[in-house]
Amino acid sequence: MMPSALPTPRSTPLTRLRDWVKTITFYELLVGMKATMTHFLNYRPITLQYPHEKRTLPDSYRGMLALLRYDDGTEKCVGCDLCEAACPSRVIRVVSAEVPGEPTKRYSKEYYMDMTRCLFCGLCVDACPVDALGMTREFEWAVYDKRDLHLNKQQLLAIGDRSYPVREKRLELQHPNVAFFNVAFQHLPQKPE
Amino acid sequence: MTEIGVKLAFALGQIAVVLAIVLLTVMLLTLAERKVLGWMQDRMGPMEVGPYGILQPIADGLKLFFKEDIIPAGANRLMFSLAPILALVPALIGFAVIPFGPTITWNGEPIKPFVISDINIGILYILAFTSIGAYGIILGGWASNSKYSLLGGLRSAAQVISYELNVGLAIVGVLLLAGSLSLVTITEAQSGGFWHWFVIAWPAPQLLAFVVYVISSVAETNRVPFDLPEAESELVAGFFTEYSGMRFAFFFLAEYANMILVSCIATILFLGGWNAPYPGTIIEHVFGSPDFAFIENIFWFTVKVYFFLFLFFWLRATLPRLRYDQLMRFGWKVMLPIALGNVVLTSIAAYFFPTGTP
Ligand code: SF4
Ligand code: SF4
Numbered sequence: 001m002m003p004s005a006l007p008t009p010r011s012t013p014l015t016r017l018r019d020w021v022k023t024i025t026f027y028e029l030l031v032g033m034k035a036t037m038t039h040f041l042n043y044r045p046i047t048l049q050y051p052h053e054k055r056t057l058p059d060s061y062r063g064m065l066a067l068l069r070y071d072d073g074t075e076k077c078v079g080c081d082l083c084e085a086a087c088p089s090r091v092i093r094v095v096s097a098e099v100p101g102e103p104t105k106r107y108s109k110e111y112y113m114d115m116t117r118c119l120f121c122g123l124c125v126d127a128c129p130v131d132a133l134g135m136t137r138e139f140e141w142a143v144y145d146k147r148d149l150h151l152n153k154q155q156l157l158a159i160g161d162r163s164y165p166v167r168e169k170r171l172e173l174q175h176p177n178v179a180f181f182n183v184a185f186q187h188l189p190q191k192p193e
Numbered sequence: 194m195t196e197i198g199v200k201l202a203f204a205l206g207q208i209a210v211v212l213a214i215v216l217l218t219v220m221l222l223t224l225a226e227r228k229v230l231g232w233m234q235d236r237m238g239p240m241e242v243g244p245y246g247i248l249q250p251i252a253d254g255l256k257l258f259f260k261e262d263i264i265p266a267g268a269n270r271l272m273f274s275l276a277p278i279l280a281l282v283p284a285l286i287g288f289a290v291i292p293f294g295p296t297i298t299w300n301g302e303p304i305k306p307f308v309i310s311d312i313n314i315g316i317l318y319i320l321a322f323t324s325i326g327a328y329g330i331i332l333g334g335w336a337s338n339s340k341y342s343l344l345g346g347l348r349s350a351a352q353v354i355s356y357e358l359n360v361g362l363a364i365v366g367v368l369l370l371a372g373s374l375s376l377v378t379i380t381e382a383q384s385g386g387f388w389h390w391f392v393i394a395w396p397a398p399q400l401l402a403f404v405v406y407v408i409s410s411v412a413e414t415n416r417v418p419f420d421l422p423e424a425e426s427e428l429v430a431g432f433f434t435e436y437s438g439m440r441f442a443f444f445f446l447a448e449y450a451n452m453i454l455v456s457c458i459a460t461i462l463f464l465g466g467w468n469a470p471y472p473g474t475i476i477e478h479v480f481g482s483p484d485f486a487f488i489e490n491i492f493w494f495t496v497k498v499y500f501f502l503f504l505f506f507w508l509r510a511t512l513p514r515l516r517y518d519q520l521m522r523f524g525w526k527v528m529l530p531i532a533l534g535n536v537v538l539t540s541i542a543a544y545f546f547p548t549g550t551p
Contacts, residue, residue, distance in 0.1 A: 032511045036233040040510075047237040 057137055062120045064138040065113060066160035071167040076132035079108035086127035089117045111153035116146055136163035207309045211288050219449040220250040226506050233510035260438035265338055272336035277443035280329025283322040284450035290315035291457045292377045294467050294491040308377060315376040319458060320361060327353040330422060334432035345431025349422035355524035356412040362532035363406040366399045366539035367391050367462045380466030387470035392463040396546035397539040403463045405532045410455035414448060416505055418512035419520060456501035460494060467494040
């Protein structure tokens with residue numbers, strides 16, 4: 001019963017009498033009842049009335065996944081399949097194809113996510129070499145029909161469009177130093193289009 | 194002929210009012226319980242329906258009313274349908290002998306408008322009917338053709354047998370002191386200040402019997418910490434696992450009506466029923482209008498009953514569920530000897546210090 005780490009109190013007639021009195025007067029129960037009564041009288045709820053008030057999300061919040069675009073509207077995804085390989089839950093399916101007329105470039109012809117299985121681990125985002133995937137701060141994705149959670153490329157792009165209004169420059173148009181870190185800083189000198 | 198007609202109409206009116214009050218109280222309790230539990234656990238309780246969730250019982254009632262009524266395959270249809278009624282009716286029928294207020298004089302004749310029927314075996318009648326309520330639970334558990342329900346029903350049977358006995362023995366002391374089984378007479382024997390209430394009254398304070406009664410009544414109504422028949426964590430929902438819709442609502446109503454009933458009985462037997470904790474009533478002494486003294490009496494009755502109902506919630510917010518063998522051991526080895534000893538002591542005291550009642 002008692003953890004062995006605690007020193008066992010010596011059992012003298014006095015302690016036994018005390019324990020007996022405690023038992024017959026329901027001492028332990030009364031201690032518990034006092035605790036609940038204290039909370040009842042100092043009523044300070046920690047409830048958040050969810051749909052009416054919402055928590056501030058932490059900065060690193062991992063919400064709904066989205067496909068991103070460059071600022072000229074072209075899709076970032078190059079159809080490399082790395083996200084599909086990285087995903088532990090087999091959420092992603094990529095059908096990659098050559099860009100018509102440009103045999104050195106590939107893109108994802110079709111891109112599906114089965115969000116019913118996603119566990120929002122973020123491994124796909126880490127795996128993507130061109131940062132084509134992003135995790136938004138959306139989380140209210142309850143639906144009536146489970147099939148509404150099977151998203152295609154258009155839907156994923158739309159989520160990205162509404163969640164990332166500020167987009168990066170095309171990779172090959174960015175300043176080499178900036179392209180190295182792969183972030184867009186508008187005030188830095190950039191290649192002319 | 195007309196006299197009988199008037200009496201009949203009066204009785205029917207009484208029944209309607211009492212039923213309405215009991216059912217309203219049940220509605221209030223379902224909300225109050227969740228609110229009190231929430232407040233005790235730093236939550237808010239229901240907040241969505243109406244301001245601060247006060248319309249929640251209505252929403253619940255509507256929901257239960259429109260739910261599909263499912264009878265599981267292999268269930269005994271007759272018993273399955275009968276069980277909720279068997280649980281509810283005895284719980285409501287007990288209120289027929291509960292005196293909510295005093296006897297008042299009308300045209301020089303004493304009448305009892307606040308008790309439907311003052312029969313001279315009132316408390317025996319209640320004990321008899323609440324025991325029938327246990328059949329509802331047992332049959333409901335058995336007829337559902339589900340192992341969880343059956344286990345819940347069996348537990349309930351064992352629990353009711355053990356604790357019904359303690360309830361019976363705990364009130365014997367009061368009956369010895371009052372010298373009557375009629376709840377009105379018992380209440381009137383405790384008038385004149387809180388030192389006449391049987392829980393502390395000379396010559397034999399019924400404090401132990403009171404504790405035994407309260408614990409046993411919690412057990413009898415299947416409330417936490419004695420909610421083994423419906424233990425959610427072990428038996429899904431116990432005996433009403435398979436019930437849905439209105440049948441489920443009946444069990445629910447029965448549980449809360451039983452809570453009110455045992456609170457009323459505890460109030461009447463031990464805490465002086467409608468009597469105020471001081472002699473007489475303020476309305477009579479200070480304002481000099483004995484005709485309206487019943488308002489104060491009914492107020493005190495309500496306060497005492499709600500104290501017990503609050504105690505039920507308070508216990509539920511605090512205590513974990515007992516194990517089955519603990520429940521049995523506690524009932525038979527602790528409470529039964531205490532209740533029996535109390536009967537013996539009270540008899541001796543009542544023999545040596547007769548209080549005047551026959
Ligand atoms: S977040 Fe994790 S589970 Fe979800 S798609 Fe990406 S890799 Fe798969
Ligand atoms: S999203 Fe990224 S990792 Fe996935 S296929 Fe497109 S480029 Fe490759």
